[in-house]
Amino acid sequence: MIPLLRAVQASELPSAASPLVIVVGAVYFAVVIAIAVWAGRRTRTTEDFFLAGKGIGLFALTMAAMASTFSGFTFIGGPGLLYAMGLGAIFFVLPASVTNGFTVWVVAKRLRLLTEVRPVFSIPGVIGLRYGSRAAQGWAGAAVLAGIVGYMATNVLALGLVLDALFGVGLGWGIWIGTGVVFLYSASGGIIAGIYTDVFQGTLMAFASVLVFFYALDSGGGLASISTTILVADPEFMSPWGYFTPIAALSLYLLFSIGVVGQPHVMHKFFMIRDPHRLKWYPLLVTIAMAFVILLMFGVGLAYKALVVTGQAPAPNPTDNTAPLFLLRHTPRLLAAIVFSGIAAAMMSTVDAFLNVGAAAITHDIPTALGRPVTDELAAGRVATVVLAVISGVVAQTSGTLVALLGIAGYGLLASALVPALAVGLNWPGATRAAAVASIVTGLATSVLLGLLTWGASPLLTIPEGVAASALTLILSLAVFLVVSSLTRGGTFAELDEDVRLALEI
Amino acid sequence: MRIPGGVIAVAAGVLASGAAYLTVLLPGSTPAWPSWGVAGGICLLLYGLLDLGARQEGRTPPHARWIFAGVSAWVALGFAGILAHTPADLDTPLVGGLPLPAAWMIYLLGVGPALLLPLAWIFLFRSTTLPEDALERLEEARRRVEAAAGGGESDARPARSPSPGRHDGTEG
Numbered sequence: 001m002i003p004l005l006r007a008v009q010a011s012e013l014p015s016a017a018s019p020l021v022i023v024v025g026a027v028y029f030a031v032v033i034a035i036a037v038w039a040g041r042r043t044r045t046t047e048d049f050f051l052a053g054k055g056i057g058l059f060a061l062t063m064a065a066m067a068s069t070f071s072g073f074t075f076i077g078g079p080g081l082l083y084a085m086g087l088g089a090i091f092f093v094l095p096a097s098v099t100n101g102f103t104v105w106v107v108a109k110r111l112r113l114l115t116e117v118r119p120v121f122s123i124p125g126v127i128g129l130r131y132g133s134r135a136a137q138g139w140a141g142a143a144v145l146a147g148i149v150g151y152m153a154t155n156v157l158a159l160g161l162v163l164d165a166l167f168g169v170g171l172g173w174g175i176w177i178g179t180g181v182v183f184l185y186s187a188s189g190g191i192i193a194g195i196y197t198d199v200f201q202g203t204l205m206a207f208a209s210v211l212v213f214f215y216a217l218d219s220g221g222g223l224a225s226i227s228t229t230i231l232v233a234d235p236e237f238m239s240p241w242g243y244f245t246p247i248a249a250l251s252l253y254l255l256f257s258i259g260v261v262g263q264p265h266v267m268h269k270f271f272m273i274r275d276p277h278r279l280k281w282y283p284l285l286v287t288i289a290m291a292f293v294i295l296l297m298f299g300v301g302l303a304y305k306a307l308v309v310t311g312q313a314p315a316p317n318p319t320d321n322t323a324p325l326f327l328l329r330h331t332p333r334l335l336a337a338i339v340f341s342g343i344a345a346a347m348m349s350t351v352d353a354f355l356n357v358g359a360a361a362i363t364h365d366i367p368t369a370l371g372r373p374v375t376d377e378l379a380a381g382r383v384a385t386v387v388l389a390v391i392s393g394v395v396a397q398t399s400g401t402l403v404a405l406l407g408i409a410g411y412g413l414l415a416s417a418l419v420p421a422l423a424v425g426l427n428w429p430g431a432t433r434a435a436a437v438a439s440i441v442t443g444l445a446t447s448v449l450l451g452l453l454t455w456g457a458s459p460l461l462t463i464p465e466g467v468a469a470s471a472l473t474l475i476l477s478l479a480v481f482l483v484v485s486s487l488t489r490g491g492t493f494a495e496l497d498e499d500v501r502l503a504l505e506i
Numbered sequence: 507m508r509i510p511g512g513v514i515a516v517a518a519g520v521l522a523s524g525a526a527y528l529t530v531l532l533p534g535s536t537p538a539w540p541s542w543g544v545a546g547g548i549c550l551l552l553y554g555l556l557d558l559g560a561r562q563e564g565r566t567p568p569h570a571r572w573i574f575a576g577v578s579a580w581v582a583l584g585f586a587g588i589l590a591h592t593p594a595d596l597d598t599p600l601v602g603g604l605p606l607p608a609a610w611m612i613y614l615l616g617v618g619p620a621l622l623l624p625l626a627w628i629f630l631f632r633s634t635t636l637p638e639d640a641l642e643r644l645e646e647a648r649r650r651v652e653a654a655a656g657g658g659e660s661d662a663r664p665a666r667s668p669s670p671g672r673h674d675g676t677e678g
Contacts, residue, residue, distance in 0.1 A: 087608050090616075097616045098552065098581070101623020106559035109636055116641060117648045223603030228596070231605060235595050238604075240588040240611040246541040247530060250585070254523065254548050258555070276641070280631040283624035291620065427558035428513055464530050465540075472527055475547075478520045482513070499647035505563055506640050 015165055024337035025166045028345065029181060035197050039189025046377040049190030050121040050360050051271050056195055058278040058285070063202035064195045065269050066289040071155055071350035074297055075343045076162070079326070080319040082301025086242020091249040093297060095257035096290045100283040107261055108279055110426045111270040113503040121271060122360035123264040127421050127440075128368070129500060131433040131491040136421065138369020139440040141361040143417035144264050146444060148354040151410030152388070153395035159347040160396065165324065166340050172397060179393040182348045186355045187385040191272070194352040201345035206289050208339050209296035215331045216299035220306040229306040237305065248466035255471050259415030261423040265353035300326045351392070359384035409451035412470020416443030419474060420481035426504060432484065433491025439481035446473040510561065515554030523547030545585035553578035560634070567634040573626045577619055584615035
């Protein structure tokens with residue numbers, strides 16, 4: 001649990017406020033608001049609001065998927081975690097080498113083709129369609145809501161801290177300014193605004209990350225020099241596991257590789273591409289884009305450790321200050337200003353993506369499961385976005401440690417609840433309706449339970465060897481899915497309409 | 507119904523990982539093998555899910571299966587290399603600026619699959635992933651379902667056994 005705790009940005013950052021930083025930040029936010037206004041005019045239907053009218057191109061899909069996947073953790077928590085835990089922290093992002101190829105082979109094509117035959121626009125909707133089950137759709141919607149609320153609040157809290165560091169406005173104002181901007185472009189422009197702000201933010205971040213990486217290498221005299229410096233002082237830091245146990249690091253790999261299929265804010269982007277044939281180039285392009293951004297975490301975490309070892313920089317306290325300190329001390333102020341604004345933007349893009357899938361769960365999936373469909377889903381989607389934004393802001397400002405608990409559990413909960421029904425169920429004709437419901441409920445319940453039991457400085461339960469509780473719940477829900485499918489009937493491919501079955505078999 | 511090989515691999519991966527985690531949870535000191543169990547489980551899960559995902563008309567194309575086996579073996583080799591490594595020190599050779607075990611992790615586990623899977627996807631896209639006529643076949647199937655349900659307009663959505671995923675809120 002300790003490494004995951006460190007992934008949550010919850011401590012004050014060093015102030016970066018200066019005229020240049022404020023100007024760059026203001027320009028950044030002005031562009032985002034301009035995109036929101038433009039997108040608001042293009043959003044006329046429910047399909048526009050939730051699926052960008054199924055009209056986005058390959059580049060937009062690539063940058064949006066990358067920006068939604070990488071929250072502020074990659075830029076703030078990641079370098080700090082690497083500084084604190086050694087190279088083992090790479091296991092948080094190492095799975096990115098397989099996830100993009102993995103998701104296209106396992107689910108992307110099926111998700112996109114299903115939109116050709118039915119107007120689905122949410123991951124729970126796909127689950128409902130695949131299994132012909134309102135219960136499965138409703139439970140999946142509940143899991144999405146449970147998973148995203150804390151995750152969103154965690155990012156909103158971190159956003160408040162970054163905006164405070166950027167503009168010196170205080171945490172409370174930082175939270176509400178950030179929430180307000182995200183709300184503005186999410187509620188007015190729906191996912192169209194989210195996608196195109198992601199394109200702007202993601203592109204800038206990818207280039208800025210590469211530049212920061214080279215500044216990081218330069219600050220330590222090159223990678224070999226940095227490695228040698230650290231090896232002399234702390235060889236364990238440079239081992240592949242760092243200070244993690246091997247099984248803890250491998251559990252992170254399991255969770256962040258297989259678990260990506262359960263992240264609705266990333267998976268639902270596949271509904272939106274205009275031409276499914278363009279998916280051909282997607283995994284290669286998004287892998288390259290992600291590699292650029294990961295360079296920042298790797299380079300800064302490693303270089304700052306060497307700088308501290310040689311006495312050229314102060315030890316970061318807390319370790320989350322690693323990246324801000326490096327940026328302020330070792331990069332040109334303009335680059336630091338762009339990256340600081342980009343960090344806020346990365347958090348906003350993650351929150352925006354969650355707002356959209358959360359709004360779909362509230363206005364479509366759960367009402368459908370309850371037999372009370374909403375008539376005007378576009379208006380309801382906008383209202384749900386406002387409600388979710390306000391809730392996340394309130395939770396971020398008032399709930400203290402609870403927000404971190406929910407944020408940590410969020411990724412694992414979504415993975416445990418949704419991976420079996422999607423990754424196995426969309427591709428195995430013999431998977432059953434009962435198995436989908438059972439695995440979703442198992443993932444949801446055990447994630448919440450283990451999250452509560454393992455939380456805090458004096459937890460009721462400690463999992464040995466630092467293994468992430470979410471890895472256990474993911475394996476458990478997969479086991480439940482396979483066992484229940486082997487014991488039950490109902491909901492197999494044979495019962496589906498011809499067109500839906502073809503979309504799953506083609 | 508015959509159980510696909512991918513499902514068997516997923517089940518094996520769940521068993522390997524589950525057994526490893528159960529061993530960790532048992533009282534007493536933890537042996538070394540659970541790390542190998544989780545590593546093996548990850549590779550089996552990757553292979554199994556990829557094999558299932560590539561299924562077309564009820565079977566996985568053989569060349570796709572070989573690629574997935576190769577990628578999973580590559581990842582297994584990467585895990586084995588770092589699980590078996592001895593602690594790095596100043597005598598450890600640097601490869602690409604990193605001590606050998608760390609270089610093994612970053613370059614072999616990090617770079618290898620990142621290139622292999624996307625390139626395989628590109629090269630197999632037309633032949634085994636999304637054939638040129640896929641969308642036409644889907645459209646024809648959609649029209650047949652619509653006609654069977656008595657739908658009138660050609661651009662209307664199918665109405666038979668309506669799914670929970672519809673905008674109109676009808677239920678299946």
